[in-house]
Amino acid sequence: xxxxxxxxxxxxxxxxxxxxxxxxxxxxxxxxxxxxxxxxxxxxxxxxxxxxxxxxxxxxxxxxxxxxxxxxxxxxxxxxxxxxxxxxxxxxxxxxxxxxxxxxxxxxxxxxxxxxxxxxxxxxxxxxxxxxxxxxxxxxxxxxxxxxxxxxxxxxxxxxxxxxxxxxxxxxxxxxxxxxxxxxxxxxxxxxxxxxxxxxxxx
Numbered sequence: 549x550x551x552x553x554x555x556x557x558x559x560x561x562x563x564x565x566x567x568x569x570x571x572x573x574x575x576x577x578x579x580x581x582x583x584x585x586x587x588x589x590x591x592x593x594x595x596x597x598x599x600x601x602x603x604x605x606x607x608x609x610x611x612x613x614x615x616x617x618x619x620x621x622x623x624x625x626x627x628x629x630x631x632x633x634x635x636x637x638x639x640x641x642x643x644x645x646x647x648x649x650x651x652x653x654x655x656x657x658x659x660x661x662x663x664x665x666x667x668x669x670x671x672x673x674x675x676x677x678x679x680x681x682x683x684x685x686x687x688x689x690x691x692x693x694x695x696x697x698x699x700x701x702x703x704x705x706x707x708x709x710x711x712x713x714x715x716x717x718x719x720x721x722x723x724x725x726x727x728x729x730x731x732x733x734x735x736x737x738x739x740x741x742x743x744x745x746x747x748x749x750x751x
Contacts, residue, residue: 555681559688562668564695570624570733571661575696577631577726578654580719581638583708584701594697596651600658601665602686608666609682618739620663625737627657628730635723640715665689 562568578597582590607613631653669685707713 551681552684555684556688556691558668559685559690560692561688562665563689563692568692570628570730571664571693572696573726573730574624574628574631574657574661575693576700577628577635577723578650579697579700580635580704580722581640581650581715582701582704583715584705590697590701593651593654594693596654597658597661597693598690600655601662601689602658604659604662605666605669605686606682608663609669613663615663616739617667618737620660620667622734622737622739623660624664625730625733627653627660629727629734631657632723632727632730635719636727638719640719 563571575597578593579590582593604613608615631650634650634653665685669682704715704718708715708718
């Protein structure tokens with residue numbers, strides 16, 4: 549139980565710290581278009597992201613997928629930018645299909661974020677006894693993510709429902725800020741071309 553609490557806490561901490569700002573921005577962009585009454589859609593969205601990052605988290609920690617850390621850190625802000633950009637084309641009130649593009653983005657981009665989660669777990673474990681702590685770490689990540697989702701929904705409720713800011717303006721302004729910041733991060737993290745990088749390997 550002590551080990552479970554330790555790795556559960558590390559999972560939560562990995563989301564709810566300043567160093568996890570890129571993950572927080574991604575979740576924010578992902579949930580920005582929804583209101584509290586859209587809880588079914590939010591559940592499906594979070595589930596898609598969870599499935600995505602769980603797949604690569606498991607495969608990476610078990611040694612079946614390897615990818616250069618520089619590329620992972622570069623791709624993560626691109627996932628944020630892609631999600632924020634999709635928000636700018638979203639029109640509140642319009643009827644969208646049940647399997648909207650945002651769900652596929654959550655699934656695919658979740659797989660990239662899972663690689664980053666795995667790198668942290670591998671650093672902590674030193675490559676040994678990974679599977680025994682994987683569940684606790686992943687659950688901790690989920691709790692941290694749900695907290696961020698709750699904060700985003702609360703802020704949307706305050707600004708859109710109470711302060712009567714148009715939802716399209718709310719989504720547009722916040723998404724634009726996130727887009728610009730994520731592009732800045734991506735530029736800062738462009739992998740070095742002066743040294744060979746390790747490409748993804750799936751076994």
